[in-house]
Structures are given as structure tokens and as C-alpha cells.
Amino acid sequence: MALDRWIALVFVAFCCAYGYLAFFTMDELLPPFMQRNPVWPSTFPKVLTIMGIVLGLIVLLGLEKPTEEKELSATDINYRRLQDYKLGQALTLLGLMVVYALMLRPAGFLISTTVFLIAGSAILGERKWHIMIPVAMLAAGFVWYLVQQVLGIFLRPLPFFMGV
Numbered sequence: 159m160a161l162d163r164w165i166a167l168v169f170v171a172f173c174c175a176y177g178y179l180a181f182f183t184m185d186e187l188l189p190p191f192m193q194r195n196p197v198w199p200s201t202f203p204k205v206l207t208i209m210g211i212v213l214g215l216i217v218l219l220g221l222e223k224p225t226e227e228k229e230l231s232a233t234d235i236n237y238r239r240l241q242d243y244k245l246g247q248a249l250t251l252l253g254l255m256v257v258y259a260l261m262l263r264p265a266g267f268l269i270s271t272t273v274f275l276i277a278g279s280a281i282l283g284e285r286k287w288h289i290m291i292p293v294a295m296l297a298a299g300f301v302w303y304l305v306q307q308v309l310g311i312f313l314r315p316l317p318f319f320m321g322v
Contacts, residue, residue: 170214177207266316271298
């Protein structure tokens with residue numbers, strides 16, 4: 159089986175697990191007044207589950223591919239030559255995403271997001287530090303302002319030991 163079908167199989171399995179949570183466990187603890195609402199907190203996860211399973215099955219069953227085989231173009235991924243691609247960069251970026259998610263609470267949003275944006279752009283090859291650092295700081299501050307002040311969702315801006 160080709161790599162895209164293996165990935166689609168894992169994706170469908172993930173969507174099935176997510177769907178089980180959305181359909182059977184999310185709505186158990188709803189208060190009685192919310193049970194009569196037309197839209198529940200699980201509505202969007204249910205829609206995502208159905209769309210994910212349908213799209214995953216399309217790839218898994220090969221319905222998106224043309225009926226005739228064609229030669230590989232420059233934009234197609236050659237599964238037999240995966241070692242030629244920059245897998246190290248991709249895996250390092252995925253690891254950085256995990257570290258970012260783990261550091262969001264202890265380091266605060268502003269510090270962890272700024273460090274994530276700077277490190278992520280450095281991993282991807284950006285070397286203009288004098289542009290990269292201010293842009294990352296402005297982006298983190300702007301997103302924090304939108305979430306905290308405009309949407310009214312509390313988002314700890316600084317580390318917990320700073321008392322904010």
C-alpha cells in the first residue's frame with residue numbers, strides 16, 4: 159500500500175476515535191437547559207468527524223486518483239525517494255510544536271509564542287534576525303491582544319511566577 163493510503167488509514171482511525179468522543183461522551187454532562195438547544199458543544203466536532211472520515215476514505219480507496227497512470231511531475235512526491243526530502247526539518251518542526259504546546263502554560267503565551275515563531279522560522283531557513291525577532295514579538299503581542307482583550311478569553315501572557 160502506498161504512503162498516502164497508510165496516512166489516510168491512520169487519519170481515518172484518528173477520526174473514528176475523535177468521532178466516538180464527539181458522538182458518545184461530549185454531551186453526557188450537559189445541563190438540562192442546554193439539551194434543548196439546536197447546536198450543542200459537540201456539533202462542530204461531529205461535523206469535523208464526518209468530513210474527516212469521508213475525505214480519508216476517498217484517499218484510502220483511491221477515488222481521488224485519475225484512472226490512468228501518469229508520469230511523476232516535479233510537484234508529485236516520489237515515495238521511493240523520501241530520504242531526498244527535508245524530513246529532518248519537518249520532524250524538528252513537529253517536535254518544536256510539541257514543546258510549544260507543553261510550554262504554553264508555564265512560560266506564558268507571549269514568551270512561548272515568540273520563541274516558537276523565532277525557532278520555527280530559523281528551522282525553516284530564515285537568517286534575518288533583525289527582522290525575525292521584532293515580527294515574532296509583534297505577532298505574539300497582537301494575537302494575545304485579540305484573544306485577551308477583544309474576545310475576552312483569559313490567556314496568561316507571562317510565566318506563572320511573575321504573578322500575572
